[in-house]
Amino acid sequence: MFIPAIKGQGTEEQHEKWLPMAYKMQIIGCYAQTELGHGSNVQGLETTATFDPQTDEFVIHSPTLTSSKWWPGGLGKVSTHAVVYARLITGGQDHGVHGFIVQLRSLDDHSPLPGITVGDIGMKFGSGAYNSMDNGLLRFDHVRIPRNQMLMRVSQVTREGKFVQSDVPRQLVYGTMVYVRQSIVSDASCALARAVCIATRYSAVRRQFGSQNGGPETQVIDYKTQQSRLFPLLASAYAFRFVGEWLKWLYADVTQRLQANDFSTLPEAHACTAGLKSMTTSVTADAIEECRKLCGGHGYLSNSGLPELFAVYIPTCTYEGDNVVLLLQVARFLMKTVSQLGSGKKPVGTTAYMGRAQHLMQCRCEVERAEDWLKPSVILEAFEARAFRMSIACAKNLSKFSNPEDGFSELSPDLLEAAIAHCQLIVVSKYIEKLQQDIPGKGVKRQLKILCNVYALHLLHKYLGDFVTTSCITPKQGALANEQLRLLYSQVRPNAITLVDAFNYTDHYLGSVLGCYNGNVYQRLYEEAWKDPLNDTVVPDGYLEYVWPILKQHIRTARL
Amino acid sequence: MFIPAIKGQGTEEQHEKWLPMAYKMQIIGCYAQTELGHGSNVQGLETTATFDPQTDEFVIHSPTLTSSKWWPGGLGKVSTHAVVYARLITGGQDHGVHGFIVQLRSLDDHSPLPGITVGDIGMKFGSGAYNSMDNGLLRFDHVRIPRNQMLMRVSQVTREGKFVQSDVPRQLVYGTMVYVRQSIVSDASCALARAVCIATRYSAVRRQFGSQNGGPETQVIDYKTQQSRLFPLLASAYAFRFVGEWLKWLYADVTQRLQANDFSTLPEAHACTAGLKSMTTSVTADAIEECRKLCGGHGYLSNSGLPELFAVYIPTCTYEGDNVVLLLQVARFLMKTVSQLGSGKKPVGTTAYMGRAQHLMQCRCEVERAEDWLKPSVILEAFEARAFRMSIACAKNLSKFSNPEDGFSELSPDLLEAAIAHCQLIVVSKYIEKLQQDIPGKGVKRQLKILCNVYALHLLHKYLGDFVTTSCITPKQGALANEQLRLLYSQVRPNAITLVDAFNYTDHYLGSVLGCYNGNVYQRLYEEAWKDPLNDTVVPDGYLEYVWPILKQHIRTARL
Structure with a gap:
């Protein structure tokens, strides 16, 4: 060729x-x-x-x-x-x-x-x-x-x-970018699922504290502190998978339009894939390391599989567009979209919600009890309102600068936050859309719904400042969301192992002693240790030649 | 011996x-x-x-x-x-x-x-x-x-x-723990300073975008996005240094008391060092990786020094007390302190603020303009009120459980957050105390004041949800803090290099091509590359034997 x-x-x-x-x-x-x-x-x-x-x-x-x-x-x-x-x-x-x-x-x-x-x-x-x-x-x-x-x-x-x-449209370049970045989002989901699978299985094997009457200790996966760190990552792995699938569709759609010389959705598709590439890879990189920490000391062993997964994954945050640079592109697109709201030009695709400007500026969250947070419409509105109000606040602050570029530069940290809010909304909304489809398997949809709520509510808790300061929710509603989140963790727990088994990774692919399917972790750790080349000899090379004389010297000169 | x-x-x-x-x-x-x-x-x-x-x-x-x-x-x-x-x-x-x-x-x-x-x-x-x-x-x-x-x-x-x-008091064991953990806090400050030094120097060398009329591009350290990620870490390095110095004093004080069989301050000192060990090492581990990302692609090279620093540092989060387990100990101590508030037993040391319960529950932040956030008393009160109210909220929720241990287990994620708020308060308050002392060197105190404000206000922004939902500050005051933070970044910028040079690390100790003192980064990167053993030969071993035949085969069979 x-x-x-x-x-x-x-x-x-x-x-x-x-x-x-x-x-x-x-x-x-x-x-x-x-x-x-x-x-x-x-x-x-x-x-x-x-x-x-x-x-x-x-x-x-x-x-x-x-x-x-x-x-x-x-x-x-x-x-x-x-x-x-x-x-x-x-x-x-x-x-x-x-x-x-x-x-x-x-x-x-x-x-x-x-x-x-x-x-x-x-x-x-x-x-x-x-x-x-x-x-x-x-x-x-x-x-x-x-x-x-x-x-x-x-x-x-x-x-x-x-x-x-030539008369070949230059926009075609963006088509390739959409392709590459949507594949990176899918890869993020795979890498995250891999780390979560290892940490979840090991958390069910590992026991520590809580022994009663000499019985076995508590599985660490039963600790709420472990659940509150692990289950949001499990939920994220599923969330990224679904948004990745949707991006595949988006790329097909964009390609079809490009072939028909229709560039109308390209800027939105480009911003969307850039933002999701940035958001999902940043989250995944941090999550792999968090999974390693969730495995305690043994996560630091190479054969846990997590150090290698981390080292090989993290460049993703830099290549194919540095994650911060990409988010700034998203922010620029959002500011442009906001500025055109009055012009009659309708925002498309993942920015369509901005078309309901008046509603999103005025709506008040109606949650009164913790279980109200289980309604997809309530979650969606809160995420839409938060993302929109943050974009509007940025646009308002930008307008105070006589030179827009100076403003953009000065306010860029706020703009990043608005872009992240927008990207999180996309993932939440695509997950909710997924749940409106038929999902085969008895009880599968129910589990995926629980994870969807975990995904949304853990974000709501983590970014509570955004939601409360934009008056999208009240502090009381934030506390109710947190309460509901705890209940959801209890619902994830019984199926946590099944939910990671469902990724269908072989032990060979996982490459992790801690994450092995049969849970025979300690036996495997012990056997793996002996395979280390350092154990080929009983007395290491050079010991008697170099170290032993020092030891003998110490013993000779030691005095009380 | x-x-x-x-x-x-x-x-x-x-x-x-x-x-x-x-x-x-x-x-x-x-x-x-x-x-x-x-x-x-x-x-x-x-x-x-x-x-x-x-x-x-x-x-x-x-x-x-x-x-x-x-x-x-x-x-x-x-x-x-x-x-x-x-x-x-x-x-x-x-x-x-x-x-x-x-x-x-x-x-x-x-x-x-x-x-x-x-x-x-x-x-x-x-x-x-x-x-x-x-x-x-x-x-x-x-x-x-x-x-x-x-x-x-x-x-x-x-x-x-x-x-x-024996009649040797068993509490002596805690004295050793206080010693080991205070030294880990000092080490955290050193490791963080090392990473920040590398990232700051390289950010001043690296230029990207923003060239005007063919002139040089913008130093990446001049981007607000870079500043908003880097300068809080620089401030943290100083903050951890000062709290580490104070912990040395604390250990000396505890030792003296132990020798006099006075165990009264031991539980507080133990909780304090446990919490600070956890908080500073978690922040440092994440910060080293953030510094690596701040160096872009070149941060991924081993000779940037950051991969090794990260790999060697992260076990600190697990050894000498897993960071989550330690924070739960702090939370337990805080709950005990809260429960004794009515009993007339005065909280001591770093929990003394809890003695002003009524004030801290009622006080309202008086910030009206961005510059009001520069007052140490305003910052301190906001951090005290937030930490106290979070502890009180936990205690209130705990009281709803008939079995306190069930409650503690169920609410443990919230308790972790209360413990972190308490630890952050300690660091902020010790930094403010440091600034009340004489600090030699012209203008040094002014720079350290700026960094102290950066440290406090970046936390306030990051944990805005805590501050706002506990009504310690209003959303408007949160926005003013953020505005002030941006102004502070501009004040850090001119002295950023001096502030990392002040750590006085030699190039040998830093072990980083990107962080070298003279800033001759590209030349050194280029020279270092040639030292790699892979470059000892022009044609790598085995190439002509194994790879070349495949290539030839490809060329023979390639068709258009």
Whole structure:
């Protein structure tokens, strides 16, 4: 598929296919975008691709140290080719960042080609994780490639060096982003479910305190402190799964519209996936570590599976859009939506609730008893009102600044909070929608309803300040929600193990001694310990040579 | 110092000295308390030490798999002796857990002695961290030791096998706990300061977005989103330092009183150090990871120093008292203090504020403008009122249960929150007290005042729900606090680098390419990369043998 490109015969369509290939087959090609000095700000990349009309070639060059490509997976030791993002320069004019296919290493002896400096960037977080990946660095010293190794679907450079935009809509780029980010949300749900499965099973095995009359101690999963930390994460794993499924639909819908040149829902879909990517990955990263802590000391052992899961997961918060940068994009979209409310332009998709502005500003939560918090309509209204009022408050404060950009910058921490409130609303509302569908299996829907309420009410408790200060609920109603939450935990408890078994992860996939299906944790911990290479010998290498003499010296000189 | 004990001539006092030795010289002795099945619940340990009056010996035995000692540092491959905690059994009666000195390995060839099974428990979190420590497992099969290898300061077993309590006050044990935990608080401040130093310096070097007219991009430390995440952590590092200094004084005070057999302040001192150990270590663990995220992608590199700092730090949340278990102890103490309020018994030390019950239940925050939040008295009252009202609310809810233990268990998540509120108050109040002292250096006190306000107001914002639902402040006052917080960030910014330079950490100690003093980050990242062993060869071992044939195969079969 990529060979013609290498041979310099690439067409637009072939180039388009090359990109996903570059991801999948790092043995051959890697995706070289990020630089030592530039990650989030792609438009600020420094690598240059200067067109030389005399030879019909681009000259790829790294003008500064900070322009060194940094992080591409597979680049360090393996990739023979790369898609390199560089500033296109023709006739002295900078046309911004474009992609170019560049051969890096010889196909004969794998040595770097002239002008190419390439290597591995070194060790990363964790003992395994991304250390099995040769993330690399790459510098170019005036490396020449044929003109047709530029990816020319959206923009082209002619033989004469003229820069031409094709009629392919540039918005298509956002379609890819929607795709990648919706898959990250699904992955978040999987990773979270994995951590929760381990912590839940182990919490049922582990006993501590509470022995009465010499009987067994209490399973730690029966402690309310454990439940109040663990069950919201279990509920989140399900919530993220359902919102992930919905995002798959959203992507299909967006794709269909794009093919029909309908871009009307794209900005909303883009903001929605960006926000959910940010929110779900941040929550999941923290949750994996929380699950590790919920496993007590043994969670710190590598064979608990949690350290590795954490180390391999956390980059997700940074790659494909830094989570804070993404939330700011969501906030910007929300402020735009708010500003257009009076204009007759109806907010669409996940911002549709903003169309009921008057109601959401005036509504008062009607909860009088704890069980009133079980009504989906009550929950939904509280989350909608909170998200909307926080956006409105930000918009109001923004309007006090004469320069909107100054205001946006100054108020950005508040804007982040408004964006998070909006994203949480999306997850809550998609979960509630899911429960309106048929769900097969006797009693399954009832369990999922309980988890939905746990998800919503734990957020309400955690972000109580938001709900109360915006007068969406009263302090008394907040206390009732908390009371209901405790009751819900008791309802989750009897089915907690079934709810994690339902993820259907094999012991092999879980890779956790603490999370094994049969619960034979201590036996397995003991057996695993003996497999450690340190236990291959009784007396460790070097002990008698180096340590023992010190010990003998101590014993000789010890006096009372 | 330990030799006589080994030789079976130990006296009470020698045994007392042995314990700290066991920590410091793991080459010789380790501290074997935790078991595979028991951590927090020390009283539930299963290892037995049964007195045999016929031979004047104790028989140390591991009756179950879960009674295997697990985690002791230095045990796996090195320690020749251990202080083993086991249930003392004399004449068929169980006297609870006591300490015994047991030789594990031969001093001739280092092989385990008969009846001893010992090994390493395997890999742990991170690539370095505790993987340089041979945390071990240990099982006993009826191992005999002389009677006088029991640590007999508090309890004794006579030649006849009679169990006798000495007149040494048992409360002394708490003195040691106060010592260990106050040192953990100081360590938390150091670890946090280290992470904050790295993230702050790198945030001043890193630039992203915001370039105008081709000029340099904006330093990320100038973004309010970065400031609102980073500066509260900087403030926390200082706050924990000051509360750590105060705890040193507290320990000295407690020690002095213990020597005079005055136990009156011990429960309060114990609760206070337990709570602060829990609160500061939880915050620090999360903060190190937050600092890593604040460094973007490069924070994921091992040479950023942050992954290792995180991996080596997080066990602190579990050891020397699991953080949740400790907070529950604090909550129990608070409930007891509340219950005694009417009895005329005056609350002491860090609970003294509870003596002003009537005022704290009625007071209303007087903040009308953002700058009113700069008054220490206003901040202190808000934190006192919030902590007190949360404790009172818990006590009220507890009283609804006929069985207090059921109530405590059911309401434990709320009790945790009340305990945290109390601990935060301690840190805030000790910081304010510090500022009432002379602080040398021109302008230093002013900077520390700013950070104190940042510390208090960021907590107020984060826990806004607590403050508002207890009617300690109004939503409007919460918004004013947030406004003031933004202004404070702008005041921290010009001195942020100086404030982390003031920690006076050398580059060697920091161990971070991103946090280096001279800010030459990119050059150092680049140089460090080349030092990675993967870069020792141009073509990695095995590439031409294994990978290259696959590549060739791909190229042959590729079709368009």
